[in-house]
Amino acid sequence: MxxxxxxxxxxxxxxxxxxxxxxxxxxxxxxxxxxxxxxxxxxxxxxxxxxxxxxxxxxxxxxxxxxxxxxxxxxxxxxxxxxxxxxxxxxxxxxxxxxxxxxxxxxxxxxxxxxxxxxxxxxxxxxxxxxxxxxxxxxxxxxxxxxxxxxxxxxxxxxxxxxxxxxxxxxxxxxxxxxxxxxxxxxxDFYNQGVLGAQYIIDKTDGKGKVAVIAGNEGATQSDARRDGAKETFEDAGMEVVAVEQCDFDAQKAYDAAAAIIESNPDIVGIACGNDDMALGVVRALEEKDVKDQVAVVGVDFTEEAKAAIEEGTYDATVAMSxxxxxxxxxxxxxxxxxxxxxxxxxxxxxxxxxxxxxxxxxxxxx
Structure with missing residues (x-):
């Protein structure tokens, strides 16, 4: 099937x-x-x-x-x-x-x-x-x-x-x-969703630089698998994973985490997120620090909000499912x-x- x-x-x-x-x-x-x-x-x-x-x-x-x-x-x-x-x-x-x-x-x-x-x-x-x-x-x-x-x-x-x-x-x-x-x-295949998102960032950055993973609820099937898929794919490609943050699928928590990550790692090039809500929170943090153009952000779900952001050019990509x-x-x-x-x-x-x-x-x- x-x-x-x-x-x-x-x-x-x-x-x-x-x-x-x-x-x-x-x-x-x-x-x-x-x-x-x-x-x-x-x-x-x-x-x-x-x-x-x-x-x-x-x-x-x-x-x-x-x-x-x-x-x-x-x-x-x-x-x-x-x-x-x-x-x-x-x-x-x-x-x-x-x-x-x-x-x-x-x-x-x-x-x-x-x-x-x-x-x-x-x-x-x-x-x-x-x-x-x-x-x-x-x-x-x-x-x-x-x-x-x-x-x-x-x-x-x-x-x-x-x-x-x-x-x-x-x-x-x-x-x-x-x-x-x-x-x-x-x-x-939630693990593969994480792989796909990370691979998009790898391709966009030639597999070079610092990256981070923003995950959902620890212990939830989809959250853990997406997190592990992204993290392991980054590591296999030789990229430096500077942070893995559990943000409970919450946009504000993802915003706060991203702001802290950027403060500590101003040269970061990519952030893989466990869903679109968190990814859009990350995008907001990057935009407020005027560094969005240097950081690729990918999420999961392809929500209406994500679709609009991609069309507007403020959001790089998402892994769509139905x-x-x-x-x-x-x-x-x-x-x-x-x-x-x-x-x-x-x-x-x-x-x-x-x-x-x-x-x-x-x-x-x-x-």
Missing amino acids: KRKLVSLLLCVAMVATLAAGCGSGSGDSKDSSKEDSKKTEEKKDEGTKEVSTDTVFGKALAQVNEDLAPLPEKDTGKKLAAIESTLTNSFWVTMQEGYEDTAEEYGVSIDVQATDSDTDTTGQLDILNNMLVKDYEAIAVSPLTEDCLISGIVAANQNDVKIITTGNEVNEDSLKEAGGKIDAKITV PYLMGKEAVIIMLKALEGQDVSKVGDSTPMAVVDSTNVDQMSDWH
Whole structure:
């Protein structure tokens, strides 16, 4: 499945480099703000329109449907749920759209929730436990850390609720020891995302000079893998990694870290970041010190904000993935699991590509 999508993006988008093959209280709903809800509704109206199969995104969407065949029956009235990291980040808002649009397409319902903070591991577990007292038949989860939802997953298993992980993974050894299991998982090669970002900086700087890595939440699957992928790629190329900072996917923390790094290393040439929010915080720090032109900055996700910054020429590049397609896949896989179809080998079906000023115009409908 993954190889087909990689070939698809190479041929249609002509993007730079592709993957070999993102991190939470209780209650019925934890939408972060009225503004986030408004944005979600506006994007949802846009997302439900028919997608052209002539575009990069349209072709990737068609490929997902083909690779997940046989597709589940429609209009079954199944009740699904999903737990994301936070709806304060547009990446997760777009994934919510993928969940909700696909549920509507298949004639089922889905309840998408998240905590206000992507470090609130206790709150994320509370959401899962609260969902289990309702009559949801399957729940997709994106755990904030590999261990924070284990007890809730075990409880879901005991209540015959299907559980799939979307992107972020669970410590399967610990889960097995606790007597639990995952019914299916949508994996992403997060390590390779770090590699791709670092390699972009290496190519841009001829592999010479000082670099830094700005990471997300320590202990989160995607954060640790992106951090390690970038750091090890820089080191293998002979570049000097002067700092590795954990900034919890927070733009202000990344801004502060970058300001300190530049103060100590005014000759730094590149900074690889674990997501676009942090990368844009880094860009702001560089601009305020009037050194952005000498430092290449790369992130991950290809959010709307990142796209605009690349188009404006203030942001070098990002590793694009499709949160919308991840949400779509998750709904389809939950429904297939409820039908008794084998979903144990779904694996990595999420296309990735480095997007910069040379190809951003070809990704206009990507989400």
